[in-house]
Amino acid sequence: MVFNLGDVRTSRAADFLTAQQATRLGLVEAWRRQTEVPAGVQSMVDQQLYVHVENPREYVEVVAAAPAASPAVEEPGAVNEAAKPHENGGTPPKKVLVRIPTDRVDAHGKAIGKAEAERLASNEIRRLKRRGIEATMESRIVPRICLYTLGNDGTLECRDAESGESVWMVRVGVERLGYKALGVGESFVSVVNGGNILRIDVTNGELIEQQRTVNVPIFGAINAGDFAVIATIQNGIEGYPLYDTSRLPFRERVSGRALALPVKAPGSTRIAWGTDHGFVYCMETSGEPSVMFRLNTDGIVSARIAAASDDRFFFGSEAGQVYGIKGTRTGQVLWSRPYGEPFYNQPIIAGEQLLIRSTYGSLYSLGLADGISTWQDAATNIDELVGTIGDKLYVTTLSGAFSVLDLKTGAQVESFPGIRPKRLLRNSKTDRLYLVGSTGAVQCLRSIDAELPIISEGHGDVKKVEVTEEKEEEEKKPAEPTEFGVPAANDPFAAPGADPFAAPGADPFAAPGGGADPFGADPFGGM
Structure with missing residues (x-):
């Protein structure tokens, strides 16, 4: 069923921001499109954004060092923007006059390519020069961002998340078997259909392989490392090879059934999830997959975990404890802090802030580094984070x-x-806002001056090379001890002048500058 776009704009206006409302927020509608779902938003099984680093978009740009002067006479008192100093000092940023994508489709339906894009840019530079505007040609490469939507009838579509244009659409699987969450990666989309995993080529939607799972999947799949990973009803994790089909699938038994789909750290191959036995597991999915460690949490972690760059994972428990951990072989708890309210929702990461909502509608903003609140008071009456x-x-x-x-x-x-999206399409990967209406239409909003997306940390990085455990252990190894068992670097008698009693009247236990007793404050009292 296809809905008329005009109907979407009028009768479903409450699903989206109007142009006036967007302008009040400094936003502009980048695009609005109807997805190919059979019966509106209620027939959507899953919808995901993915940043494709290995298949980027290339642009040829015509840029000027400063905004060109207008031929018209300026009004008295008008500000010359070109003459204003840049906020960071130095010369103002270059202004892009023309941006030509190398994959622009010509009249024959083929991409024009870089050579043709450069030819068009050269023509534009010559036209600008005749008008007295000096410009140069530059090339820019940005990751390709795609929006994948799966309907309950097996309709799977891929759209360009920056333009809304359809890339491909296919029908997959058997409708009566049902579908679960998509696993999206650089090369493949994994579709769980009943007890089968379908491997789809991200470039054209072609079915590459269909494989039967050993055990029944609970939530769907996640593409991580070399495998499409699923959580099963038998308290286990299974992985099916994505690239080398001669490899055997792996199965790992864990304590308890997964309560949410595992999450992968951006730019990494490590995943984490919580179980109903009160553990959070971290697993390496490249090479020979293995569970790295498990953490016994204070309260069950029932929501999906949030992940940040550098193999960091963040989550809250039903007991009101919030954790930050790092996925290493030995397991590293970065911090753990009590906030007294149960957490059942997946947090979202914005820069160095962890935004986590309690079941009472309180939204906390915590620092990723220490878990301490960055707001004076929690925001209240919050339902979902977009x-x-x-x-x-x-x-x-x-x-x-x-x-x-x-x-x-x-x-x-x-x-x-009066505005309430009918489905949450949470985006922590780019600086775009996606609202989904009741018909399945999607509205994309961006900042007025942000024509190209800004990729969040980690999501625009290629898969990092893992540091060997031997090197990690070597870096953590303490300094060589002295004959008294004290590291030489900490021996107060090792270097001349290091005696804390050398300066007359200096109390080695006093606070710097004669301040308060450094042991008087409760180190656990502040958050």
Whole structure:
């Protein structure tokens, strides 16, 4: 069933921001498209964004060092933008006059290529020069961002997430068997259909292989490392090879059944998930897959975990404890802090902030480095987190409104009571906002001056090379001890002048500058 786009704009206007509302937030509608789902948003099984680093987009740009002067006479008192100093000092940034994608389709339906794009850019430079505008040609490469949507009838489509244009659409699997969450990677999309895993080529939607799972999947798949990984109902994790089909699938038994789909750290091959026995597991999925460690948490972690670059994972428990861990062989708890409210929702990461909502609708902003609150007070009445753009956080509220918060303080900036997206398409990968309406239409919003996307840390990186465990252990190895068993670097008698009693009247236990007793403050009291 295909819906008329005009109907989407009029009768379903409450699903999306209007042009005036977007302008109030400094946003503009980049595109709005109807997805090919059979019966609106309720027939969507899954929808995911993916940043394809190994298949980027290339642009040929015509740029000027400064904005060209207008031929018209400026009004008295007008500000010359070109003459204004740049906010970071030095010369102002270059202005892009023309941007030509090398994959632009010509009249014959083929990509024009870089040579043709450069020819078109050269023609534009000559036209600008005749008008007295000096410009140069530059090339820019950005990751390709795609939006994948799966319907309950097996319709799987891929769209360019920056333009909304359809890349391909296919029908996969058997409808009566049902579908679960998609696993999306650089080369393949994994579709769980009943007890089967279908491997789909991301470039054209072609079915590469269909394989029967040993045990029944619970949530769907996640593509991580060399495998499509699923959690099963038999308290286990299974992985099916994506690239080398001669390899055998792996099966790992763990303590407890997974409560949510595992999550992969950006730019990494390590995944983490929680089980109903009160453990959080971390697993390496490249090479020979293996469980690296498990953490016995204070309370069950029932929501999907949030992941950040450098193999970091963050989550809250039903007991109100929030954790930050790092996926290493030995397991590393970065921090653990009690917040007194149960957490059942997946957090979202924005820069160095962890945004996590409690079941009571309280939204906390914690520092990724230490877990300490970055807001004076938690935001209240929060239902779902949609995404962030710049210094603003977009949420839906328990009272049924679409609301905008200041990311630095948590204070409400705007609220639109009549706007409420029908489906949450959370985006922590780019600076784009995606709202999904009741018909299955998608609205993409961006900042007015952000024509090209900004990729969040880790999501635009190629798969990192893992540091060997031997090297990690070597780096952690303490300094060689002295004959008294004290590391030489810490021996107060090792170097002349290191005697803490050398300076007359100097108390080695006093606070610097004669301040308060450094042992008087409770190290666990502040958050």
